[in-house]
Amino acid sequence: MNCTLDRHLLEGYLDGELGFERTLEVEAHLASCRSCDSYVQGWKDVRGALQRSDLYHRAPANLEEKIRGLAPRENRGERFPWFHRWIWAGGGAAFATAALLIAFVLSRPQNSSAEPEVVTSHIRSLMANHLIDVISTDQHTVKPWFDGKIDFAPPVQDLAAEGYPLAGGRLDYLENRTVAVLVYHRALHPINLYVWPAADNGVSPVHKQTVQGYNVLSWKKNGFEFRAVSDLNTGELGDFARLIKP
């Protein structure tokens, strides 16, 4: 019981802030030190309780409306009258051209243009209460639901045992085609997994990207394109991506 391991190291471990090698070191230590191991397990229990939904204060329903009410009053009012005059004076076309140019330049370094679109779609699914068309935690209900609605059979698996329970599925539209979306949860974070047939049978490793605070993972495997979008941290979202097996 005379363990001298720095407690901060255990906390860094709990927070996923240690590098790969130190994480392995701590894991090796935990396997042989009961005191540190029970410290870590004890905190994981507390964390579990902190993340339970009854401790999460969701915004009251009317708050969103109040916030929406803020924007027009501040922005469309007399604060920016020049902006509107400029738009109506024909600046609109110039503005649109500039926006297109900027969008083009910004999107060029990426190998696919689907990422920002996928994030917009993710946000819309959360805003419009249209996250799920078929609500089920059963993969044998969700998978057949897609039959006849799309021209491919997306891989559907429940990952509840791994901590990512399936919540349901829906259809969405992305990159000029209908795609399947599988909705998973990790604690309070919804994960949208977009799936559609790839143009070829190539394999692309998982590519990480952050857009507007959302993490986007893209990969291609077994003839399918995958995009996982969530506000979940990249570490856990990466674990999730590795679990998906078509």
Place this chain on the structure above:
Amino acid sequence: MPEQFEQVVLPHLDAAYNLARWLVRSPADAEDVVQEACLRALRFFDGFRGGDSRAWLLKIVRNTCYSWVKKNRPTEFTEFDETVHSSEVPEKDAEAKLVLHANSECVRKALEALPVRFREVLVLREVEELSYKEISDVTGVPMGTVMSSLSRARQRLREELRVAAGKGV
């Protein structure tokens, strides 16, 4: 611009409200604070250069909460200063022996009993799952301080839970 603003802010409204609710500890005040924060966010929206919109909003909500707490409950900060400057660190072994009664109700009460800065760092790390770097960005506190506050916050939460367990709550 208003549509863009809504796209940036509204998806993070729950996170904003949850943080405010834990910091000011009252539903009505939390709602006022979030509205005030969104007004500020709208005012500063020109300065938002893309990137992590959640951290950006949480930073504004956090600062608005702090202004509110300073004005309405100034004593909350004195309590924290005493705690943070005390230097004793209890034995890890002693803590390990503790059986934590981590049911939601106990944890809720224990978290509510903590000083505001400890509540803040625990909500940002454990509930919103921000990294040390992100917490540092949101709170404007250096990374090292984030780590030590988090460590002390956990210690205090454990102590509260131990007291609750002792009372048989």
